[in-house]
Amino acid sequence: MSSRFLHTLSRSDFCALLRRFAPTAAETLPFTTTFDRILAENLTAPEDLPQGDRSCMDGYALAAADTFGAGEGNPAYLECRYAIEINAYPDFVLAPGECAWIPTGGFLPPGADGVVMVEHTQDIGGGTIEVRQSAAPGENVMFRGEDARRGAPLLNAGTRLGVPQIGLLAALGIGEVAVHRRPRIAILSTGDEIVPVHARPRPGEMRDVNSHALAALVAQAGGDPVLLGIVPDDLATLRETLARGLARSDALFLSGGSSKGTRDHTLDAIAALPGADILAHGVAMAPGKPTILARVGTKPILGLPGQVGSAQVVMLVLGQPLVRHLSGDGRAFDETRRPVRRARLARNLASRPGREDYVRVRLEETPEGCLAHPLTGKSGLLRTLLHSHGLLRVAAEAEGLVAGQEVEVWLV
């Protein structure tokens, strides 16, 4: 067994290797189908937005100078000869001493540079409006080009297209954009004891949980899972399935090989692929220690533990960020973006220094705040996963955490 089989990295070094893989290529799509995708091009604004100076309020468009000094005790009186329509550009010029009714979103006429809200005015009849508040120039006005200026940078490559970005594309009539393709992630379970979900396990066998749990986690992270099924512990079959899976995907995640013999088997099968390079075998975290990372050509293979709970922790810590990274998200490994909940630890939690520990916790709302109960039962039970609300990380250098300590629980 060569030394490459015993190469344990810190999590941050492991993530640094994951980050080196290139994101998927761009594809141009109707913008309506790109929600939550990552932009693959720099966009410039094709026109000004707003297209003219528009009112933020229902009220009166006027020359701000006509209201200077106006107040409750000292109103200004302006002549109102016009009502601006919401869907037409005003066809008149406002003269000094005049104002015009304007709806929210209406375009200001030439001669107006501010809006006073209707609440601060009164129509006293005869075409005269009493204005009981002064307006500063530009008050309650969105200026032409304030949202986007024709030809100016609009959204940069790498931007996630959330709801506001989709709205901006709609507002500017940008019908198609280039985004990164959703990465296809091939998924494979290994082990002689694993049978398909529809099968009736014979004594000693168990059904394939990991393929389906991994598929859900891949989809949640924005990838398209490609299920390759179950491969028994046979070197040639595993190697062929890996090659076939990589050919139709951007990355391959396999789980299994918890026993020592099987683990070497997986490494041998990967190493036998043309262009394969085993980058890491082992990461200083628990669970997850025997995680494998390899590169075949430009594509990553991530080898996860066979134990169901362990495989899911590795997916949350390493696999899902990798899927997001391949989707073009440049901040996929940024830990500050995780949804967390602050809580107090309900009991002491021991930890071995030198590796990060990830512990499932159950959260309990109490009058004194949120309590985090570590779920450190038998590691193979699914029950622990069902009752968990999140993950707690104990730093590699820590010897443990103490009851009552404030912790950040990563909600998963």
Add this chain to the structure above:
Amino acid sequence: MSSRFLHTLSRSDFCALLRRFAPTAAETLPFTTTFDRILAENLTAPEDLPQGDRSCMDGYALAAADTFGAGEGNPAYLECRYAIEINAYPDFVLAPGECAWIPTGGFLPPGADGVVMVEHTQDIGGGTIEVRQSAAPGENVMFRGEDARRGAPLLNAGTRLGVPQIGLLAALGIGEVAVHRRPRIAILSTGDEIVPVHARPRPGEMRDVNSHALAALVAQAGGDPVLLGIVPDDLATLRETLARGLARSDALFLSGGSSKGTRDHTLDAIAALPGADILAHGVAMAPGKPTILARVGTKPILGLPGQVGSAQVVMLVLGQPLVRHLSGDGRAFDETRRPVRRARLARNLASRPGREDYVRVRLEETPEGCLAHPLTGKSGLLRTLLHSHGLLRVAAEAEGLVAGQEVEVWLV
């Protein structure tokens, strides 16, 4: 104008009305397609899980009584005649004084009731294993039926099928489950000034942002958006489009009608539908005050403000919880489940008592912690939405918040 047009509710009363709508009907699907859906039936376990007593560790299966009193200075010595295979049920009975090598997940043989981890043992040759730690009965063993007991309740109707639940279904071979159908949400924009995204707006017109922003928000909440397009301010057309949209959906969201005339128009069109009942017109929140809720038969119509930023706030506060509720999520309106970030307010924030204020904030990480900067610029700009990281709620009774105060920012 009847008094039903002036019926303003508190947010909690408004939500209580939303909660009365029935969730969608059940559909039976392959479990592999049900991730993140809500279970519509109570499930019982079809078999025991695990199917036998299994080891949580690589080590030696033994009778715990044979190790009592064993320790580093006083090891026990057991005879090892067997190695258990991962995929077969042991075909022997362990005699007193014997142990058997067992891999993680392996089934315990009759006569064994505990496992000692391999790290606490040594093979001293001649078939003898030195055991340097005592095992309690049941130690490192998952017992038959510990995860699920045949015939016992497994998952209740109303459970969201997350990754652990999908794993449990796989482990038990439950190939199909009944889940609530994804609600179809018809979406409609109103207003003479609104034109489709592909059109070139004439002066005064603007493109339809809301249809696409709402569609993204509906999809994010687990609904299927059905875009009905843009309806000009014409009573008959609006009424017909509402009726047509409701016929093919579970709920209808419309936006627009920001000017007073249009608002009445929308109410008139809804009221003209057979079986229509306007439940609320107005909610004590800003933005969002003119929000409309109606019931037509069994289906809700939610009337959102036309202003893009306001419509999105109402979707986050009321619309998305409604979509989740219709999907069968009994806790859709539970506020404690929102992902939040604790931060300190960067500046004073005024608020009018008597209504909830929702203010967009930008978060800034600083060495002293996270700072929340309120974005209270001009309300019509898309720019404000683009730079926002979350929403801050100012309670109805508050007159404002002060700089430095700790706040919970709802990450959206």
